[in-house]
Amino acid sequence: MTTLDPDTVPRPAAANLDRQAARGASSALLAMILFVASEGVFFAAFLGIYASAFTDAEVWPPPEVPLASLGLPSAALAALVLSAITLAVPVRQARRGRYTAATTTWLATTIVFAAAFVALLMYGYADLGFGIGQGVYESLFYVINALAVAHGVGGIFLMALVLLRLRGAAPTAQREPVLVAGVYWYFVVAVGVIIYVLLYLAAS
Amino acid sequence: MTTTEELAPRAPAPQPPDRPNAMARAVGWLTTTDHKKIGILYLVNSFTFFALGGALALLIRTQLAEPENDVLSPQVYNETFTMHGTIMIFLVILPLLSGFGNYIVPLQIGALDMAFPRVNALSFWLLPVGGLTIVSGYLTSGGAAAAGWTNYVPLALQEGTGEDLWVLGLIIVGVSSLLGAINFIVTVLRLRAPGMSMVRVPIFTWATLSTSVLVVLAIPALTATLLIVFADRHLGTVFLDPDHGGSVFNYLNTFWFFGHPEVYMLIMGSWGIVSEILPVFSGKPLFGYRGVIAALMLVLALSFTVWGHHLYTTGMVDDGLFSITTELISVPTGVLFFNWLFTLWRGKLRFEPAMLFALGMVALFLVGGIDGVWMASPAMDYAIHDTYFVVSHIHYVLFGGSLMGIMAAMYYWFPKMTGRFLGRRLGQVQFWLTFIGFNVTFFPMHNLGLDGMPRRVATYPADAGWTTLNQIATAGSYLIAIGMLVGFANLIISLRKPRTAPNDPWEGNTLEWATSSPPPPHNFDALPEIRSERPVRDQRLEAAAQPEGQPA
Amino acid sequence: MRAGRGWRIAACLACAAPVMLASGCVKSGISAKAEETNGLFWTIMLLALPVFVLVEGLLVTAIIRFRKRAGDDSPPPQTPGGKGAMTAFFAAPLAIVIVMLYFGETVLADVDRVSNNADLHLVVTGFQWQWSANYVDQGFTVTGKTDKSRMVMEVPVNAVVQVDLRSTDVMHEFYVPDLLFMKNAIPGHPNVFSFKPTKLGTYHGQCAQFCGLSHATMQFDMKVVSAADFQAWVEQQSQPQPADTTSCPAPATAVTLVAEHISWDQTCIAVVANQPFAITIDNRDVGIAHNFAIYTASDLKNRLYLSGDNEGPAVDTFTAPALPAGTYYFQCNIHGPAMAGTLVVS
Secondary structure (H helix, E strand, O other): OOOOOOOOOOOOOHHHHHHHHHHHOOHHHHHHHHHHHHHHHHHHHHHHHHHHHHHHOOOOOOOOOOOOOOHHHHHHHHHHHHHHHHHHHHHHHHHHOOOOHHHHHHHHHHHHHHHHHHHHHHHHHOOOOOOOOOOHHHHHHHHHHHHHHHHHHHHHHHHHHHHHHHOOOOHHHHHHHHHHHHHHHHHHHHHHHHHHHHHHHOOO | OOHHHHHOOOOOOOOOOOHHHHHHHHHHHHHOOOHHHHHHHHHHHHHHHHHHHHHHHHHHHHHOOOOOOOOOOHHHHHHHHHHHHHHHHHHHHHHHHHHHHHHHHHHHOOOOOOOOHHHHHHHHHHHHHHHHHHHHHHHOOOOEOOOOOOOOOOHHHHOOHHHHHHHHHHHHHHHHHHHHHHHHHHHHHHOOOOOOOHHHOOHHHHHHHHHHHHHHHHHHHHHHHHHHHHHHHHHOOOOOOHHHOOOOHHHHHHHHHHHHHHHHHHHHHHHHHHHHHHHHHHOOOOOOHHHHHHHHHHHHHHOOOOHHHHHHHHOOOOHHHHHHHHHHOHHHHHHHHHHHHHHHOOOOEOOOHHHHHHHHHHHHHHHHHHHHHHHHOHHHHHHHOOEHHHHHHHHHHHHHHHHHHHHHHHHHHHHHHHOOOOOHHHHHHHHHHHHHHHHHHHHHHHHHHHOOOEOOOOOOOHHHOOHHHHHHHHHHHHHHHHHHHHHHHHHHHHHOOOOOOOOOOOOOOOHHHHOOOOOOOOOOOOOOOOOOOOHHHHHHHHHHHOOOOOOO | OHHHHHHHHHHHHHHHHHHHHOOOOOOOOOEHHHHHHHHHHHHHHHHHHHHHHHHHHHHHHHHHHOEOOOOOOOOOOOOOOOHHHHHHHHHHHHHHHHHHHHHHHHHHHHHHOOOOOOOEEEEEEEEOOEEEEEEOOOOEEEEOEOOOEOEEEEEEOOOOEEEEEEEOOOOEEEEEHHHOEEEEEEOOEOEEEEEOEOOOEEEEEEEOOOOOOOHHHOEEEEEEEOHHHHHHHHHHHHOOOOOOOOOOOOOEOEEEEEEOOOOEOOOEEEEOOOOOEEEEEEEOOOOOEEOOEEEOOOOOOOEEEEOOOEEOOEEEEEEEOOOOOEEEEEEEOOOEEEEEEEEEEO
C-alpha cells in the first residue's frame, strides 16, 4: 500500500498533484480535439441537409439562383490555405519543443491571413443576387457561410489570445496553447475548404 | 476553505451564527470550483426542477382522470406535457447523472478534481440559466412552449414567444452538457491515479465516460436543429418549408440523430449505478466486468444507427433496415441483465434502500427493454406508435430505469456526500410506494395504447372505454407522489441528524470509499494501491489479514 | 422480515404483468393486414414472455434464496465471470433477435405492400384540426368541423381501399386502431397505403401525431358497410347540396370574413356582379394560416381565384376579380370543406 505521510507530504497530496499536472499538459489538447469533434457533427448536420436537398433536386443548384462569382471566394480560400501553411511552422515547433522568435511572427502572419479570409468571405456577401428565404440552397448558403465566418472569428480570437500569452512566457508554457489553437484553426480550414467546394465550386 | 470548517460546521458555538459567516458560505458555494460542491449544486438544482416536473405530471394525470375533463384547457395541457418532458429529460435526469458523475467520478479514479474545475463551474451555472429561460415561457402572453419535447415542425413554427425561450434555453443547456462531457472525458482519460488502468475503472465511471462521448457527438445535432427552427422562425430561412425545397425531414432526421443517443445518455449512468450497487450489497464482484464494458461500448456505437425507428410511420426511412439495428441494440442490453443476475446469484444480499432501488431498477427496466421490442418491429409499431404504449415504454425506461437508479445512487452515496445516512425505514417506505405506484401508473398504459389511445391528447371521449385504466393510472401517480414526498422528508430529517457515517459504510469496492465521509477538499490523504477494479475491498481484506498496528 | 413481505408483493405484481398483457388487449384487426400484425404481436409475445419470466424469475429467486442470513459472515463465492459466460450472454439474445427479425420483416413486407388495383381511391387530408376524405372517383368530399363534429367516412367491405395521405399545414397521423395501422400525413410529402376491410362496423379513428391545440378532438369514424349500403351512401353524398342562401346579406363590393377556430363566421356572402371586390380576412387563429379561394362549384374543378395566405392573427385585404352573376363556392384551401360557403354574385 502506498501511504502518503501527511506530515512530510504537504496537502493536497503532492505526488498525486504533480503527476496530474504533468499529465494535464495534454488535457487541453484532448479537450480541444473533443470540442472540434463535436463541432464536426454540428457542421455535418447542415451538410446532411445539403446532401438531402442535393439528391432531391433535379438541377443543383436550383436554376433560378443567380450564382455568386468565384473571384472573392477563391481569394478567401487562398488566404485560408496560406494561413494553414503559415500555421504549420509554429505548430511544428511546438510539437518538437523548439521555440524561436519566428514562432510569434508566423503565428501573427497566420492571424493576418485568417482575418483576410473572414473579410473576403463577408465582402463577397455584399453583392449576392439572392435572399436567404428563396429556397433551401439559398438558406444553406447563408447559414453555412455565416457559421464559417463565426468560427473564423472565433479562431482569430483564440490565436490572438495565444499570441499574447506567448510573449514573455517560459518555453514550456508555450507548447500547449499553440497546439490547441492549431487544432481549432485546422478544423476551420477544413470547414472552409468543404464550403468552397460545396457552395461555390460545385455550384458553378 | 479549511478542512476543519468543512468537518465541523455544528461545533458548539456560544454566540449565534453571525451573518458574515453565512454570507461567506453562500459566496463559497457560488464561486466554488470543487467538483464535490459542484456535484451537490447539480443535485440540488435538478431535484428542484424534479419537483416542478413532478407537479406537472400530477396535473397531466389529474386532467386525464376523467374523460372530457376540463381541469386544464387544451392549451395549458399542451404546455404542461411539453414542459414536463423537457424538464425531466434535459433538466432532471441528465443533470442528476452529471451531478453524481461530478461528485463520484474524480473520487472513483483517485483524482484531485475534474480536469478543468472552472469550466466545470461554468457548465453547472449554465444549467439553471438555461432551465429558467425554458420555464420563463410561462411568463409570456402566449404561454410556455407547447409543441412537445420533440418540438416537431411545422407545428413549432406556429408557436409563440415561449417557443423561442425554449429554443434558447435548450441551446444553453446543450452547451452546459457539452462542456461537462468534455470535462468528464478528459478527467477519466488523463487524471487516473497510478495503477488505475482503464480495465480497473469502476463501471459508473465507464458509464459516465460513455454518456459523455454520446453527449459530445449527439448534442451538436440538437443544437443544429434548434438553430434551424430558430432560423426558419426568425431569419427567413426555408429549411423546413416544402414549398421552397425544404423538408420536415431536415428536422426529423437531425433531431432523432440526437434524440436516440439521448435516451442512452439518460440510461447509461443508471446502468453504471446499478452495476456499482449490486456487487457491493451482494458481496460479490460484478459478474463479467469486461463484458459489461463491451456491452456499454456496443450500445454506444449502435445508438447512432437506430434513430430511424422513431420515423417508421413517416414513410420516409427504410423501416426494415432500422429495425435490424434497433433490435440488435437489445443484445448488449440483454447482456447487462445476465451480468446483473449472475452478480446476485449465490451472493449474500443485504436489502439496504440503495439495494432495493437498484433491484427495482433491474425489475422495471426489464419491462421497458422488453416492451421496446414490440415497437422495434415496424409492422407492430404501426399499431402502437404515438399511443400510450410509447408513453408506458419511455417511462419504464426513464423512470423505472434512470430515476430508480438515481434514487439508488442517492441512498448509496448520500453518506459519502454528507457524512449522514438517509433513514433506512423511510427509504423502504419510499421504495415500495414508488415501485408499486409506478407499476400501477404505467403498466395500464400498455393496454391503453394497444386499445388505441393516442399520446399527447388533452382529453378523450367517454365512449372510448379508456376511463377505468386512466383512473387506475392517475391513482398510481398520486402514490408515486406520496413516495417522493416521503423521500424528501427523509432527506430533510437525515440532514438534521449527526454525522455518523464512516469512510466505508457499505463495504464498498471503489475508491470513493477510501476517503472520509465527506471527503476533504483535496479528496484523499492517502490512496490505496490499485491492483484490481476493487481497490478498497483489496485494502480491507489486506488489513483484516494483517496483525494490528503493523505498517503496510 | 419486512423487506421479504415487500418482495412477495413485488413477485405477485411481476406475475400480474404478463397476465394483464395477455388479457386480450391487442385489437384483433379488421383487415388481413391487421390480423397479420395481430399475429406478429403474439409472435413477439411468445419470444419475449419467456425472457421476461426467466429474468424476473431469476431476480426474485435470487432475492429470496440469497439474502444474507443473520450470523452468516462467510464470504460469498467470488465469481468474476469468464469468456464462456460472456459469449453465451451475447449469443442468446442474438438468436432471439434473429428469429424476431425474420417474423418482423416478413409481416412488414406484407403490411407495407400497396395494392395496385384498388376499388376505392381516397385522398385523405389532415389539417388543423380535422380530416377530409376526398372520394376521387365518386367526386365528393366528406369532412368534419374542428371541435364540433367528426368526419364520417364510409368504405365498402371486402374492397381494396387506397389512401393518398396529405397534410396542408403541420404533421398529422391517420390512425385507426382496429386497422392496427397509422401513417403520418406530412406537408410536402404524400404517403400512400392501402387496406381491405373485412369486418362490418363503425371504427374509431384519430390523429395520433400531436398537432397543436385541438389535437385531441381530431377524431373521425370509419364505417365499414356492405357494398349496397356504400352505394346508397355515395348517392346521398353526391346529391348537389342546395346552396343555403337564406342567410345571405345584400350584395356589396367589400366583404369581411372572420376566421376563428377554423370556421368562417358566415357561410354565405354576396357581392355585386361584374366588378372586382375587396375581401378582408380577419384571421383570429393564432399561428394558423387561412386563405380564400373561389370555385365554380364544390367539386373544385374550376378555380377562379386564390388569395395569398393570411398567417393569424392578422387582418389582410385581398382583391378578387369581377365575376358574372351566379352562385359560386368558396373555401379556405388549407382547411377545405371544413371552412367553406356560398358566394352569391348578383
